[in-house]
Amino acid sequence: MIGFIGAGSIGGAVITGLVKNGFNADEIIVKGGSSNRTKLLCEQLGFQMVKKIKQLEDTDVIFIAVGASAIDGVLKELKEIASDKLVVAFTGSASVANLKKILGSVKVAHAIPNTPVKVGAGFTGITYSEDFTDEDKKKIGSILGYTGQLVEVPENQLGILGTVAGCSPAFLDVFIEALSDAGVKHGLDRKLAYEAAIGMAIGASKLAKQSELNVSALKDEVTSPGGSTIRGVAALEEYGFRNAVIKAVDAAED
Ligand SMILES: NC(=O)c1ccc[n+]([C@@H]2O[C@H](COP(=O)([O-])OP(=O)(O)OC[C@H]3O[C@@H](n4cnc5c(N)ncnc54)[C@H](OP(=O)(O)O)[C@@H]3O)[C@@H](O)[C@H]2O)c1
Incomplete structure (x- = not known):
């Protein structure tokens, strides 16, 4: 099972790309924001929707797709259930160091997808924390691969990429x-x-x-x-x- 926190422009594009390109919607749980955006997307794609981050407990991988103003609050809540999970943040202002500062020993990655992920033709740059194993990276690749190309880069190149x-x-x-x-x-x-x-x-x-x-x-x-x-x-x-x-x-x- 995989989880999403935030399903706005980029979160919604990634979820759409996954489902439209063969990833099973039953394997996706989404915690959206306060508007009805997630509900509307859920009606189209058929994933599971939850109201609290705690309800993402049964997932192995969590993608964070909230903006800069919401991420610290999200991470603090996520910390309670994230110890055994891989966490990937799309938030532009995030960094592996900042994610680690709040999530501690949790394995984290910072990724920047582009909107063509929505049609499976995306290009996503990603930087993993040092404790990510090859197997962990393969797992992320096996998910984001549904949305297009995934390229690992040093974090100082993630912004320009x-x-x-x-x-x-x-x-x-x-x-x-x-x-x-x-x-x-x-x-x-x-x-x-x-x-x-x-x-x-x-x-x-x-x-x-x-x-x-x-x-x-x-x-x-x-x-x-x-x-x-x-x-x-x-x-x-x-x-x-x-x-x-x-x-x-x-x-x-x-
Ligand atoms: N757009 C892109 O092409 C793109 C590409 C790469 C990276 N990014 C980065 O991704 C981040 C999000 O960008 P975006 O364009 O997707 O913004 P967005 O359209 O505003 O989406 C953010 C979503 O986060 C939801 N949200 C806010 N607080 C939440 C919470 N506590 N729990 C769950 N969901 C919450 C909001 O829900 P509501 O709508 O219900 O309020 C909103 O749908 C930014 O940091 C941006 O830099 C964006």
Whole structure:
């Protein structure tokens, strides 16, 4: 059995990704907040809902998906039942050291998922406390694996990884929207323009992942001398596209 404390944007996305990709909803117990968000999600997915953290006693792994203002209170309550469990916090401001400070000898991890976990195509960075064994890590991998890729990184890289993988779905949405606008400007129907831009983003990402070439070589392959694509690439550079992306990450990191 696994437990969740908090089922808002990211907790809800992870739970949805688990259930929609084959993890048994009967194996999930969720303690939500004071709104009816968890109840609504429960009606869709069919997991078990509880009112108190104490009722997560029968779980082996607990995921914490509450925000910074709620986490200390949650950890203090969780301490009473957590001694034999693996605890993974998604809370951005959490750290392995801070989790340990309250939970003591409990094995803890800090993870930053992104929203594509909801469709099983997520990218989650994770840092484990030193007492996590390979078997413990395998257990977390066997759960979060349902939601996409899981990559272990040192904690000092978790923040930037969270920005590159976690803020960028919104950046890509802006790119897709802009590309669709350009298609409409040149006469495409809006629906078809979105379909084309989204289909391209999925296909180009799949190709980039599966190809032995890096993305720069893939770009070289489709830019014939004097052709339309290299003229488009040059215009992207002229209008600062690359720098805009780097500045977007800088801004998110600030
Ligand atoms: N959103 C992302 O893409 C993302 C990605 C990675 C990490 N994170 C981190 O994850 C944390 C949560 O972010 P979020 O976007 O999911 O926020 P959110 O949508 O506000 O969700 C937080 C949830 O926690 C619930 N909650 C609050 N106190 C609780 C308690 N004592 N017991 C049980 N549930 C409680 C709230 O319930 P009610 O709604 O009922 O009040 C709310 O649904 C943040 O620290 C954020 O940095 C977010």
